[in-house]
Amino acid sequence: MKVFIVNLFRFAIVVFGCCNLAYAQRTSVSIRLTSPEGKALAGVKLSIKGSNRTSPPTNKKGITQVRLPPQIHSGDIVCLQLIGARKDLIIISPLNGCLILPFTGHSQSAVSIVALNRGNQSILEEELKNRKDDLIRGALSLARRFYEQGNYQQSVNSYREALALRPDDAEILNGLGSALTRISNYEQAESVYRRSLAIRTQTLGEKHPDVARTLNDLGELLYREGRYDEAQVLFERALIITDNKPGPISEISANSLNSLGVLYARKSEYNRAIDLYQRALEIQKSQENDNPDLAGTLNNLGNVYHSMGEFEKAQDTYERALAIFNRTLGATHPKVAPLLDNLAVLYFERGDYAQAELLLKRALEIKQKTGADNIDVAYSLNNLAVLYIKRNDYASAEGYLLRSLAIIEKALGSKDPNIAYSIGDLGDLYYLKKDYSRAESLYQRALAILENSLPQTDPTLATFMKRLGKVYVGKGEYAHAQLLYQRALQVEEKALGSDHVVIASTLEDYADLLSKMNRLDEAQELRARIKLIRGKTNRDDIAPPFKPFLLDSQYYPSGWMGDTVGEDGKVNITSEAATIESRSLVATRIDYKKGSKGWAGIYWQHPDGNWGDRIGFSLVGAKQISFYAKGERGGEVVEFISGGISREGKPYQDGFRKSTGAVVLNSTWTKYVIDLSDLKDAQLSSVLGAFCWVGSGGFDKDGHLVTYIADLKVE
Numbered sequence: 001m002k003v004f005i006v007n008l009f010r011f012a013i014v015v016f017g018c019c020n021l022a023y024a025q026r027t028s029v030s031i032r033l034t035s036p037e038g039k040a041l042a043g044v045k046l047s048i049k050g051s052n053r054t055s056p057p058t059n060k061k062g063i064t065q066v067r068l069p070p071q072i073h074s075g076d077i078v079c080l081q082l083i084g085a086r087k088d089l090i091i092i093s094p095l096n097g098c099l100i101l102p103f104t105g106h107s108q109s110a111v112s113i114v115a116l117n118r119g120n121q122s123i124l125e126e127e128l129k130n131r132k133d134d135l136i137r138g139a140l141s142l143a144r145r146f147y148e149q150g151n152y153q154q155s156v157n158s159y160r161e162a163l164a165l166r167p168d169d170a171e172i173l174n175g176l177g178s179a180l181t182r183i184s185n186y187e188q189a190e191s192v193y194r195r196s197l198a199i200r201t202q203t204l205g206e207k208h209p210d211v212a213r214t215l216n217d218l219g220e221l222l223y224r225e226g227r228y229d230e231a232q233v234l235f236e237r238a239l240i241i242t243d244n245k246p247g248p249i250s251e252i253s254a255n256s257l258n259s260l261g262v263l264y265a266r267k268s269e270y271n272r273a274i275d276l277y278q279r280a281l282e283i284q285k286s287q288e289n290d291n292p293d294l295a296g297t298l299n300n301l302g303n304v305y306h307s308m309g310e311f312e313k314a315q316d317t318y319e320r321a322l323a324i325f326n327r328t329l330g331a332t333h334p335k336v337a338p339l340l341d342n343l344a345v346l347y348f349e350r351g352d353y354a355q356a357e358l359l360l361k362r363a364l365e366i367k368q369k370t371g372a373d374n375i376d377v378a379y380s381l382n383n384l385a386v387l388y389i390k391r392n393d394y395a396s397a398e399g400y401l402l403r404s405l406a407i408i409e410k411a412l413g414s415k416d417p418n419i420a421y422s423i424g425d426l427g428d429l430y431y432l433k434k435d436y437s438r439a440e441s442l443y444q445r446a447l448a449i450l451e452n453s454l455p456q457t458d459p460t461l462a463t464f465m466k467r468l469g470k471v472y473v474g475k476g477e478y479a480h481a482q483l484l485y486q487r488a489l490q491v492e493e494k495a496l497g498s499d500h501v502v503i504a505s506t507l508e509d510y511a512d513l514l515s516k517m518n519r520l521d522e523a524q525e526l527r528a529r530i531k532l533i534r535g536k537t538n539r540d541d542i543a544p545p546f547k548p549f550l551l552d553s554q555y556y557p558s559g560w561m562g563d564t565v566g567e568d569g570k571v572n573i574t575s576e577a578a579t580i581e582s583r584s585l586v587a588t589r590i591d592y593k594k595g596s597k598g599w600a601g602i603y604w605q606h607p608d609g610n611w612g613d614r615i616g617f618s619l620v621g622a623k624q625i626s627f628y629a630k631g632e633r634g635g636e637v638v639e640f641i642s643g644g645i646s647r648e649g650k651p652y653q654d655g656f657r658k659s660t661g662a663v664v665l666n667s668t669w670t671k672y673v674i675d676l677s678d679l680k681d682a683q684l685s686s687v688l689g690a691f692c693w694v695g696s697g698g699f700d701k702d703g704h705l706v707t708y709i710a711d712l713k714v715e
Contacts, residue, residue, distance in 0.1 A: 031055070031080070032110040033062040041115060044089065049079045063110055082115065089115040136162050136172075143175060148333075152182040152370055170196040170203075170210070174217055181221050182334075184375040184411035193218040212238035212252045219259055226418055228263060235259045251293070254283040258297050265304050277301040292335060295324035299339050306346055309547030318343050337366040341380060348387060351550050351711055353586040354577050360384050378407040382425060391575050391586065394433055401426045417453040420446040424464060431467070436474045443468040457495045459502070462488035466509060478517050485510040504533040508607075508614050515613070527651055530615060534686070546621025551604060551712040554617050555690045557588075559603025559610075559645070562694075563595035571600055578710050580628055580669050587628075587710035592695045594703040599696040603645065603689040604712075612650025616688040620681045622714050625674040625691060631665035632706035637697030638663055642674045645689040655683035664698070665707060690714065 033041045040062030046055045048066060055066040066080065082089050091113060143158035159176035166172060173196035180189035197214045204210055219234035239256035261276035277297055284294040302317035318339060325336045344359035364380040385400035405422045412419055427442035447464040454460060469484035485506065492503055507526045514523035557573060564571045570593040578587035592600045606617040625642050644657035658674050676684065691712060695705045 028065045028067045030110040031058075031064055031066055031113055033058050033064070033113050033115060036114055036116055041089070044115075045083050046080050046113075047083055049081050054083060080113065088117055090117075091115050132165055136165050139165075140172065140175070143179070147175075147179055147182075152179050152374075155179040156183065156185075168199055170199040170214070173199070174214055177217060177221070181224065182370070182374070184373070186221060186225055186412075189221050190218070193221060207241050209242055209252055212241040212256070215241075216252065216255045216259060223259070223262065228266065232260065232263050235263070251283070254280040254293065254297070257283075258293075258300060261297075261304075262300055265300070265307065268307070270304050270308055273304050274301065277304070292325065292328050295321040295328070295339075296335075298324070299342065303342060306342070309549075311346060311350060314346055315343070318346065332366055332369075334366060334370050337363040337376065337380070340366070341383060344383065348383075348390075349550065349553070351585055351713075352583055353387060353390065355583075357384070357387055360387065373407055373410055375408060375411045378404040378411075378422070381407070382422065385425070385429070389429060389432065394429060397429055398426075401429060415449055415452070417450055420449040420464070423449075424467065427467065431471060431474070434474065436471050440468065440471045440475070443471060457491060459492055459495045462491040462495075462506070465491070466506060469509065469513075473513055473516070478513060481513055482510075482517075485513060499533050501533065504530045504615075507533075512614065524651075527615075534615060546619075548713060548715045551625065551627075551691055551714050555604035555606045556608045557602050557604050558608040559601075559605045559689060559692070561601035561603070563592070563597045563600040564602065570595070571602065573602070576708070578669075578708070580710060583711075585710045587708045588712075590693060590695070590707050590709070592705040592707075594699050594705065599694065600705075601692060601694040604691040605645070605689050606687070610652075610688050611645060612647045612652045612688060615652050616654070616686040617690070619676070619684040619687045619690065619714060622684060623675075623677045624715050625676065625713065626671065626715055627691075627712040628669045628671050628710045629663075629665060630669050630708050631667055631698065632708075633700065634665065634667035635698040636665045636695070636705055636707050638665060638705075638707055639694040639696070640672060640674060641692035641694065642676065642690055643683075643687060644692065652686060652688060654688050655679075655686075662696075669710070 031046060033044055033046070035041060040060060041058060042060050042062060043057045044062075044064075045057055046064065046066055047053055048069065051069045053067045053069065055064045058064045080091065082091065139158045139162035143155045143162065146152070146155035146158060156176065156179045159172060159179055163169065163172045163176060173192050177189045177192040177196065180186075180192060193214060197211065197218060200208065200211045200214055215234045215238040219231040219238070222228075222231040222234065235256050239253060239260065242253040242256065257276045257280040261273040261280065264270075264276065265273035277300055280297045281294065281301070284291065284297060298317050298321035302314045302321065305311075305314035305317060322336070322339050322343070325331075325333065325339060329335055340359045340363035344356045344363065347353075347359065348356040360380055360383050364377065364384070367374060367377045367380055370376075381400045381404035385397040385404065388394070388397040388400065401422070405419070405426055408419050408422050423442050423446040427439045427446065430436075430439035430442065443464060447461070447468060450458075450461055450464060465484045465488040469481040469488065472478070472481035472484065488506055489503070489510070492500070492506060496502055507530050511523040511526040511530070514520075514526065560571070572589075572591045574589045574591075576587050576589050578585045590602070605611075607614055610616065627640075629638070629640070639662055640660040642656075642658045643654040644659075646653040646657075656676075656679055658676065660672060660674060663672070693707070693709065695707065697705075699705050
């Protein structure tokens with residue numbers, strides 16, 4: 001499943017001069033209605049669109065008071081309409097009768113509204129011509145305000161009204177491109193940006209800062225479309241124009257540095273990305289301490305720390321960015337939502353599912369205000385789906401994934417390569433539910449899209465081939481699965497080389513398949529090759545440094561022992577919310593019903609159900625396994641173990657066994673630690689069963705033993 005972490009580019013919005021402002025009292029606005037010649041229009045009633053409040057008729061001076069709805073706040077846009085007997089009139093200034101209200105609370109001056117009889121077409125055309133500049137300024141002011149409020153479709157409409165009056169204005173084109181990008185209309189946005197770039201290059205020259213602005217905007221759009229190499233070229237061109245330039249031009253340079261940082265982070269060149277972000281931050285800090293662009297760069301820097309496993313640094317950087325956004329934009333601004341998404345993913349990966357869910361839903365609520373079909377909404381839906389899968393709530397997850405897929409398909413089309421990943425996520429869900437037929441159909445569709453859009457040596461193709469291969473294994477169609485694993489290996493060996501660690505993982509799946517086909521000698525040959533690859537990639541000069549992680553991100557409770565495999569005993573595992581030391585976590589609840597053996601055990605294994613047929617997961621560098629545990633009533637007798645899987649005749653075994661010994665649980669949360677610090681790297685290089693729970697005493701009167709485990713970490 002794919003969890004989306006969101007990078008933020010600069011605010012691609014051009015600031016224009018403002019239109020007429022309605023300085024009004026808090027409960028009403030004073031209006032003066034005149035003809036184009038300045039003659040007062042009396043006896044006309046007005047109202048605000050969407051409100052049932054009607055003003056008194058305008059007096060002899062054309063003045064009336066329009067009452068404001070209580071939900072109107074400072075900075076909101078209101079649009080006036082003429083009602084009653086004078087529907088023959090049309091408002092020609094300000095554009096569409098729309099005003100921005102600052103609510104100074106003390107100004108008594110009236111806002112001037114100009115209306116004209118609909119029948120005076122020639123006069124109307126002449127008036128529009130004379131007022132063209134005013135109309136453009138008004139439309140641009142509304143477009144900018146709509147954009148800032150997250151009403152991107154209305155922003156597009158206002159930009160288009162301005163563009164109709166001035167078709168070759170590059171600034172209008174840039175603003176329109178930004179708004180179109182926010183509603184995921186990428187095709188039109190690209191066309192608009194390229195028009196702007198051509199105009200600016202022709203009129204200003206290739207090295208003008210405004211050319212660099214458009215290059216950055218177009219680069220952001222191409223990045224969103226997954227056209228990373230094209231985007232990088234544009235960002236580098238913009239940086240060449242503006243680098244080391246003083247004053248306002250340095251802001252453009254910061255934007256280019258930030259965007260290039262996003263690209264290098266995507267390629268896992270984290271140190272280079274950090275350097276670019278730090279350079280951008282230095283420029284932005286010298287301009288203004290509290291500005292949204294600074295927060296956007298901090299968000300992206302937090303993403304790099306997140307990817308590097310430096311969770312404390314990531315959280316601190318995210319929270320600094322969030323504080324700036326809240327101060328400058330407000331807590332419900334659309335730009336806040338991606339940052340909430342990123343914080344949520346961080347909490348998710350640290351096991352705090354309740355806090356992750358809260359943040360994801362806040363982000364989703366903000367995004368949905370800008371339009372239910374916005375592609376950013378799909379990212380939040382996808383992240384919520386992953387969370388619910390973690391909680392085994394497949395029904396909720398399916399609903400979110402279907403909604404996410406529908407949005408992405410509407411925005412990008414049914415053949416865009418990006419949609420294949422969403423299709424694959426839905427296929428993963430059905431695979432987990434063992435609904436192999438639906439999973440097969442989705443994987444086939446995703447693979448067909450990618451084969452038509454990616455190079456035949458792209459490792460992504462191999463990933464989807466293996467996913468489809470696992471479906472055929474589940475269906476017992478081993479011949480189909482074998483062909484897919486062979487194809488996947490061919491792709492990966494061409495792209496990555498024959499000794500890459502990814503090859504070892506594919507060989508494991510293939511070896512398991514051959515074993516199921518009773519081709520044991522061939523399977524053993526593959527496992528020998530896996531050992532050679534692992535031996536090379538586990539060397540200290542190649543293996544990455546150890547980073548703490550949640551144990552259940554790599555291990556799954558799948559090794560059943562004792563009464564769990566008998567006829568009379570029974571164990572149920574469920575998830576429940578828990579609060580430990582003021583942290584909201586998700587706990588694993590184990591309800592064991594005593595059987596004839598009188599004990600039960602569950603191993604957390606890698607991969608699932610691995611009793612020694614496959615290599616385990618490397619814990620080299622780990623010093624301990626920590627967790628919290630408690631009993632339902634107190635007095636429950638359990639044992640916690642790490643390692644210890646060693647079955648005769650199996651090719652792989654754990655190289656150690658560590659235990660807490662028998663533990664009598666309290667009814668309150670207690671922290672436990674299994675020490676691994678004295679183990680050698682060879683003992684930790686392939687761990688099959690990193691954690692085990694064994695219950696053996698303290699049953700209630702009905703023979704149940706109920707215990708809880710939370711915050712299970714490898715540190």
